[in-house]
Amino acid sequence: MVSTMETLAPEERNPVTPAPGSExxxxxxxxxxxxxxxxxxxxxxxxxxxQIALRDIxxxxxxxxxxxxxxxxxxxxxxxxxxxxxxxxxxxSSNGLPYxxxxxxxxxxxxxxxxxxxxxxxxxxxxxxxxSKIYFPRIFMPAGVIVAGFVDLAISFVILMIIVFAWxxxxxxxxxxxxxxxxxxxxxxxxxxxxxxxxxxxxRDVRYVVPFAIQMWLFVTPVVxxxxxxxxxxxxxxxxxxxxxxxxxxxxxxxxxxxxxWDLIGISAVAAVAxxxxxxxxxxRTERAFADFV
Amino acid sequence: xxxxxxxxxxxxxxxxxVKGAGYGTLREAIVEKTQRPFRREGRKKKSDxxxxxxxxxxxxxxxxxxxxGLIGHNGAGKSTxxxxxxxxxxxxxxxxxxxxxxxxxxxxxxxxxxxxxGRENIFLNGAILGMRRAEIRTRFDExxxxxxxxxxxxxxxxxxxxxxxxRLAFAVAAHLEPEILLVDEVLAVGxxxxxxxxxxxxxxxxxxxxTVVFVSHNLAIIQALCSRGILLERGxxxxxxxxxxxIDSYLRTLERAASDDLLERTDRDSxxxxxxxxxxxxxxxxxxGHPNVxxxxxxxxxxxxVTEPLPTxxxxxxxxxxxxxxxxxxxxxxxxxxxxxxxxxxxRLECHVESLPLLPGRYRIDVIxxxxxxxxxxxxxxxxFDVEPGTxxxxxxxxxxxxxxxxxxxxxxxx
Numbered sequence: 001m002v003s004t005m006e007t008l009a010p011e012e013r014n015p016v017t018p019a020p021g022s023e024x025x026x027x028x029x030x031x032x033x034x035x036x037x038x039x040x041x042x043x044x045x046x047x048x049x050x051q052i053a054l055r056d057i058x059x060x061x062x063x064x065x066x067x068x069x070x071x072x073x074x075x076x077x078x079x080x081x082x083x084x085x086x087x088x089x090x091x092x093s094s095n096g097l098p099y100x101x102x103x104x105x106x107x108x109x110x111x112x113x114x115x116x117x118x119x120x121x122x123x124x125x126x127x128x129x130x131x132s133k134i135y136f137p138r139i140f141m142p143a144g145v146i147v148a149g150f151v152d153l154a155i156s157f158v159i160l161m162i163i164v165f166a167w168x169x170x171x172x173x174x175x176x177x178x179x180x181x182x183x184x185x186x187x188x189x190x191x192x193x194x195x196x197x198x199x200x201x202x203x204r205d206v207r208y209v210v211p212f213a214i215q216m217w218l219f220v221t222p223v224v225x226x227x228x229x230x231x232x233x234x235x236x237x238x239x240x241x242x243x244x245x246x247x248x249x250x251x252x253x254x255x256x257x258x259x260x261x262w263d264l265i266g267i268s269a270v271a272a273v274a275x276x277x278x279x280x281x282x283x284x285r286t287e288r289a290f291a292d293f294v
Numbered sequence: 295x296x297x298x299x300x301x302x303x304x305x306x307x308x309x310x311x312v313k314g315a316g317y318g319t320l321r322e323a324i325v326e327k328t329q330r331p332f333r334r335e336g337r338k339k340k341s342d343x344x345x346x347x348x349x350x351x352x353x354x355x356x357x358x359x360x361x362x363g364l365i366g367h368n369g370a371g372k373s374t375x376x377x378x379x380x381x382x383x384x385x386x387x388x389x390x391x392x393x394x395x396x397x398x399x400x401x402x403x404x405x406x407x408x409x410x411x412g413r414e415n416i417f418l419n420g421a422i423l424g425m426r427r428a429e430i431r432t433r434f435d436e437x438x439x440x441x442x443x444x445x446x447x448x449x450x451x452x453x454x455x456x457x458x459x460x461r462l463a464f465a466v467a468a469h470l471e472p473e474i475l476l477v478d479e480v481l482a483v484g485x486x487x488x489x490x491x492x493x494x495x496x497x498x499x500x501x502x503x504x505t506v507v508f509v510s511h512n513l514a515i516i517q518a519l520c521s522r523g524i525l526l527e528r529g530x531x532x533x534x535x536x537x538x539x540x541i542d543s544y545l546r547t548l549e550r551a552a553s554d555d556l557l558e559r560t561d562r563d564s565x566x567x568x569x570x571x572x573x574x575x576x577x578x579x580x581x582x583g584h585p586n587v588x589x590x591x592x593x594x595x596x597x598x599x600v601t602e603p604l605p606t607x608x609x610x611x612x613x614x615x616x617x618x619x620x621x622x623x624x625x626x627x628x629x630x631x632x633x634x635x636x637x638x639x640x641x642r643l644e645c646h647v648e649s650l651p652l653l654p655g656r657y658r659i660d661v662i663x664x665x666x667x668x669x670x671x672x673x674x675x676x677x678x679f680d681v682e683p684g685t686x687x688x689x690x691x692x693x694x695x696x697x698x699x700x701x702x703x704x705x706x707x708x709x
Binding site for chain 1: 381382388390393404424427450
């Protein structure tokens with residue numbers, strides 16, 4: 001009936017036996033923690049992780065008309081608006097700093113964080129074709145978004161430093177703490193997006209909640225006002241929001257003025273680790289069912 | 295011979311949710327959770343009723359180098375088994391031991407990103423299929439050559455014609471060299487020449503002695519490629535035999551399914567909205583003889599009865615030969631002046647064929663009913679029918695004719 005198909009003689013085949021050392025994988029129902037916190041598993045799929053991050057970066061810059069300019073426009077735009085409204089009209093305190101610099105130094109890490117939340121929480125759903133068709137550690141999806149965010153962050157950080165110098169400020173050695181502050185922001189972002197993306201698989205409401213939650217989060221973070229305006233003990237306590245330590249730390253590190261907010265940074269670092277562990281734990285427990293829902 | 299795949303009492307259950315959507319909303323979940331304590335029926339009872347076993351107690355051994363075809367109706371558990379073997383989803387009970395590297399030949403182009411260039415997509419797709427970066431780099435030239443597209447390597451895939459992206463995707467997949475290859479219905483896409491090319495490649499893979507587990511509705515392809523057939527029905531092994539026997543068993547189950555009340559069928563199209571269901575489907579020769587027996591070359595009418603009279607229903611009928619290969623499709627959405635749209639809503643859709651030029655044999659009819667821009671119901675093998683020898687264009691048909699159809703024609707011959 002289909003003459004091209006009758007060429008095969010199944011008997012004349014030499015089976016390809018698994019290469020010596022290829023292990024037997026047992027696939028069975030699992031409970032508790034299994035994948036995210038299994039370094040061997042993550043390492044095995046490292047090439048895919050790299051490709052996904054690379055894809056996220058490339059696509060973000062290629063798909064948009066302004067490309068890399070977005071990394072700069074968003075914080076600069078907010079800086080202008082915030083300076084006019086909160087700096088001039090409302091006359092919020094900026095600890096004696098020029099309000100544009102005061103807000104931009106906070107907006108640079110904040111934009112990194114909020115973009116990671118916005119894109120990361122949707123990452124599993126928007127990649128449903130992959131999630132439902134191939135296996136890989138699913139954490140690569142939200143993690144890829146955050147890695148791609150580092151590129152935006154680097155660009156906007158350079159712009160920030162140019163403006164800082166242009167304004168006549170010279171950063172002190174405190175600037176060396178920037179990698180630590182970025183690490184705190186990334187840990188908090190990964191923990192939060194991991195949890196949000198996992199919930200999003202089950203309940204698509206997350207898509208509508210996240211933009212709203214990000215706006216609320218902006219105002220409980222000292223981006224438009226200095227945390228020195230808050231009375232103790234609330235000022236110190238507010239640092240359980242990891243972005244409090246990051247934002248105040250960024251101002252101190254990049255503008256080279258004021259006292260080191262080590263108390264805030266310390267509390268925020270601990271909080272960020274807690275966010276990270278809690279988010280990954282939730283992700284890990286729900287990961288096994290993603291393909292059944294997405 | 296060593297064992298490549300071994301499963302023991304493997305099972306997979308799904309909790310049935312809202313039809314057509316696996317996910318709910320947070321509000322529903324909260325309402326559900328808060329109401330549950332007040333409900334009289336126990337939780338256990340509810341979970342029994344709402345659980346669907348896609349796979350049940352599956353114990354199989356597949357040896358290295360075997361080429362196995364998985365066959366069965368929609369929803370029989372074929373794709374679920376492949377998903378478990380490729381680790382996309384976890385089993386609910388039992389286990390599967392898999393020895394060796396597993397590769398899945400996916401729906402062509404899964405994971406292609408339209409904004410990335412051909413070159414970037416080769417690396418991305420290779421990684422998705424499980425290739426190491428170094429491996430892709432050493433095979434890169436081979437892949438590009440196979441796809442015949444050196445000139446377009448740096449063009450974004452969104453500017454490719456569909457033929458080009460299919461070629462590129464297949465080229466990447468063809469250079470995957472796992473020890474165990476899982477193939478799900480991939481050969482169903484693309485044009486005829488692409489299908490031939492991919493079939494040739496599959497043939498090659500099978501000859502190389504890899505372990506292959508193959509899912510397809512096209513029984514001719516399965517029969518050509520596989521030596522062993524496993525027939526699944528409602529998640530259980532119905533037959534595990536040499537491929538020809540397994541296909542025979544499958545055809546017998548099709549026959550049984552078509553003669554049952556169609557409303558009792560559970561293997562319906564998973565995309566369907568189910569607002570109306572196909573109750574009955576029958577093909578009737580114009581002479582008014584036996585239903586589901588027609589004489590070749592004579593007019594015939596295919597009648598579909600549905601349960602609910604939805605507005606502006608459309609219908610798609612596909613005649614499929616006994617090896618699962620589609621012969622032709624009648625699609626009411628491709629409308630013509632001769633079509634009649636009644637003024638009253640109703641539950642009967644009819645397709646009239648002036649001359650059914652099929653060769654004698656047994657065929658089946660697959661049906662899809664659409665309304666409100668959605669698929670409402672879909673059934674494979676909604677009816678089976680036999681074609682009796684007849685004449686097409688006053689010409690009797692040869693007893694040993696090749697193919698599925700005979701067309702009216704005329705000759706001019708020398709004396």
